[in-house]
Amino acid sequence: MFINERMKPHELLFYEALAARTALTKNESKNLSKILKGYEGELLYDEIFDSIGHDNIIIYRDVCLNIDNSITQYDSLIVSDKGIISNEIKNFTGNCSVSNGNWTLNNFPITKDAFSQLNRSVGKLMDMRNISQSDFTVSGKIIFPNDTFVFNSDDQTNWNKIILRSGLRDYFRQFNHPGVISGNKAQYISRIISNCIVDNPYFTLQADKTRLKYGLYCGQCGSFNLSKQRFHLTCNKCGRNECNETHILRALNDYKFLFYNQTMTRNSFLEFIDNDIPFYSVSRFLAKHCFQHKRGNMSSYTFKYFDFDDATKKSDSYKRYKDYLG
Ligand SMILES: [Zn+2]
Structure with a gap:
């Protein structure tokens, strides 16, 4: 079950309010489209998850966690008795290639390597588990919900870290299985997560x-x-x-x-x-x-x-x- 609503990101609400009251600069328009596209990807993820069903698990959407004095944003955290799975949602479209660890999207280099981001955010969840002296598994996947996205990689191990749209329904189906439950252990993990939730500290935009x-x-x-x-x-x-x-x-x-x-x-x-x-x-x-x-x-x-x-x-x-x- 979804434990919280997915709200529009602060940046999206800022740019929408700004666009209603002034002409956006080229850069602002670009930011608005980028944030809107990301948010639409998250809504698509929720919609597909809804269609498969998620009664057996607990899902946190778009939360910021303060773990050991550092704050990380998570698009989706799936909690069951087994542990936590982080899903980073990337609404990319077009052709993506990973070669020698370098990412290009539609032939343009991507500066933020999605795997490093995932490793960092999963690492933080492991810290949270260790600080609370608990015992559960932590893992993560990058989800590409857009069906126009094509992924190529010279490293076969990368395929284990991602879920494409074509495999998304099957991926969600594994959670809608009698073997997956959210009992006392999941409630316990959920309390640990809830205690770490903080407001998004990264939103600093102010209108002129x-x-x-x-x-x-x-x-x-x-x-x-x-x-x-x-x-x-x-x-x-x-x-x-x-x-x-x-x-x-x-x-x-x-x-x-x-x-x-x-x-x-x-x-x-x-x-x-x-x-x-x-x-x-x-x-x-x-x-x-x-x-x-x-x-x-x-x-x-x-x-x-x-x-x-x-x-x-x-x-x-x-x-x-x-x-x-x-
Ligand atoms: Zn009118």
Whole structure:
């Protein structure tokens, strides 16, 4: 079973919010496509795993573990009574060759050698096991979920370290087998992993305020040309109506990832949305969807949810049916 949701990576949410509010540079567009492609590969992996079934095992998705004061990110950790298997997911497309340990993808050299990365991250899991004085197996595979990916290697031993799309279903089937169980031992291993989970420390991107267009934009076509009604805004370009609450949640999402860990006050948020929604409504929605931190006369707010999608799923009193096509 999947133990946690796979959320969009912070970088993806940053670039999406940035792209909505400014023209991306060539480099930023490239980064956005790269991160989006990686994330799509992870979703594809989850989808295929779902189709085979994974009730017998515990799966952690996209977690950062702090092991012996060094932090490593894992795309997928499969836990059973036997131990942990790390799956690194690479959504590569095209032709990949490994010759004398050098990787090329579509004839371009890859600087980060995927096998060294895998060895390092598996090594860290072994450290975790040894520190906790436990006894279980640790191994890893690189998963290439894209069916357009072709792999060539001069070293036959490399084939043991990878799973291609053509073999992915069979690979997952081995876990959906009565001989594989997650009993007490798996629960024990799972507790060790959970104790090491930390927030992603590698996300340090911050938006340059002077580049950003402030205000609210249509969730369907991205236009900032909206007409204010009492409880909703109507897009003058595509006609979509979205209630004030939807716009506030989307803006809170953008604020969070564009100015990560920066203090947000009611005034700074009102400035960010260019006062497109009245002060009293904004106050009400901030109280509902944010944690409030009081320091003297000053109050700051942090978004209660991970991102916009998470907010629309979790917020119990929030109803998307209020948004409709005009
Ligand atoms: Zn629109």
